[in-house]
Amino acid sequence: MKKSWQIGGAFVGLIVGAGFASGQEIMQYFTSFGLYGIAGGIVATIAFAFLGMSLAQLGADSQTTSHKEVIYQIGGRYIGVILDIVITFFLFGVAVVMFAGSGSTFEQMFNINPMIGSIFMVIITILTLLLNVKNIINIIALVTPYLMGIVFIILIYSIFTMDLTIAEQNVLAKEQTSAASNWVMGALLYVSYNIAAGTAMLIVMGGTVKERKIAGLGGLLGGLMLGVLIILINIAMFVKMDVVGGTAMPTLELAKQIHPVVGILMSIALLGMMYNTAVGMLYAFTVRFIAPDHKYFKLGIVVIGLIGFVASFVGFTTLVGKVYSTMGYLGFALIIAIIFSWLRKIPKAS
Numbered sequence: 001m002k003k004s005w006q007i008g009g010a011f012v013g014l015i016v017g018a019g020f021a022s023g024q025e026i027m028q029y030f031t032s033f034g035l036y037g038i039a040g041g042i043v044a045t046i047a048f049a050f051l052g053m054s055l056a057q058l059g060a061d062s063q064t065t066s067h068k069e070v071i072y073q074i075g076g077r078y079i080g081v082i083l084d085i086v087i088t089f090f091l092f093g094v095a096v097v098m099f100a101g102s103g104s105t106f107e108q109m110f111n112i113n114p115m116i117g118s119i120f121m122v123i124i125t126i127l128t129l130l131l132n133v134k135n136i137i138n139i140i141a142l143v144t145p146y147l148m149g150i151v152f153i154i155l156i157y158s159i160f161t162m163d164l165t166i167a168e169q170n171v172l173a174k175e176q177t178s179a180a181s182n183w184v185m186g187a188l189l190y191v192s193y194n195i196a197a198g199t200a201m202l203i204v205m206g207g208t209v210k211e212r213k214i215a216g217l218g219g220l221l222g223g224l225m226l227g228v229l230i231i232l233i234n235i236a237m238f239v240k241m242d243v244v245g246g247t248a249m250p251t252l253e254l255a256k257q258i259h260p261v262v263g264i265l266m267s268i269a270l271l272g273m274m275y276n277t278a279v280g281m282l283y284a285f286t287v288r289f290i291a292p293d294h295k296y297f298k299l300g301i302v303v304i305g306l307i308g309f310v311a312s313f314v315g316f317t318t319l320v321g322k323v324y325s326t327m328g329y330l331g332f333a334l335i336i337a338i339i340f341s342w343l344r345k346i347p348k349a350s
Contacts, residue, residue, distance in 0.1 A: 022270060
């Protein structure tokens with residue numbers, strides 16, 4: 001059970017990057033649809049739980065150290081190639097966005113030059129990746145309970161200090177920018193591009209466990225925790241829409257309102273989540289090309305980390321922003337492949 005919780009916690013830590021924890025993504029994909037956003041959160045919870053379980057089981061079945069083998073297995077010779085290329089590019093891209101995001105957070109929090117924030121994130125990411133994969137999973141899992149605790153504090157505060165009626169908040173919520181045409185599409189797109197980003201590392205984490213059941217339970221727990229976080233952040237922002245509407249980092253805004261200290265704690269949680277995502281993405285990207293027990297693996301980590309640092313300053317984040325939107329739709333192909341793969345496994349499992 002302990003191993004399952006570690007996989008679940010690491011899955012949450014991996015997916016919850018800067019956009020999720022800051023509330024900006026939740027705002028666009030859920031809260032902007034008003035009360036329907038809560039229904040969207042429930043749809044996302046079910047989808048994350050099922051896909052998390054399936055991917056971790058696929059990793060355990062194949063005992064792989066890289067996502068490549070499993071992606072070709074579920075996608076076939078032709079679709080597998082496309083999914084592999086897109087996922088691999090996306091892994092690097094998301095890590096770079098985290099390096100850039102760390103710079104912005106340092107600037108916003110401490111008024112420090114963003115380059116220093118990015119250098120700090122690159123160094124701790126590289127140092128962490130020089131550990132073995134089981135230690136990496138443990139480190140990523142540690143930040144999850146901390147974030148959930150802070151989000152819960154923000155939620156309680158938001159509900160008890162709500163100034164407008166639910167109907168008034170609903171009107172304000174619908175005035176926010178949406179990332180999709182309706183709440184169902186918003187929930188599915190959100191799951192789609194997050195699973196596309198998290199697939200590789202989740203397969204690798206499943207591969208560290210021999211028992212299919214333990215790996216599957218870990219993926220399921222992670223998916224449920226992700227869903228609960230989405231719903232909690234969504235409700236916290238919805239009931240304070242008059243405060244957070246139009247802000248770049250809604251959860252940070254709410255945390256600062258409670259007390260400046262809570263604002264700092266939330267900023268640390270944000271950095272922790274960026275760190276988790278950067279570590280997971282860069283590791284999964286590197287093992288796609290170099291086996292973790294290869295003599296050049298550590299050198300590869302350092303070189304790729306430094307390339308990522310340079311990329312974070314050359315407009316690469318704008319490119320990844322475009323890839324994010326495309327990734328949501330490409331992720332649907334991956335989800336369909338995962339569902340078919342899971343259905344094929346049912347007779348064998350019984």
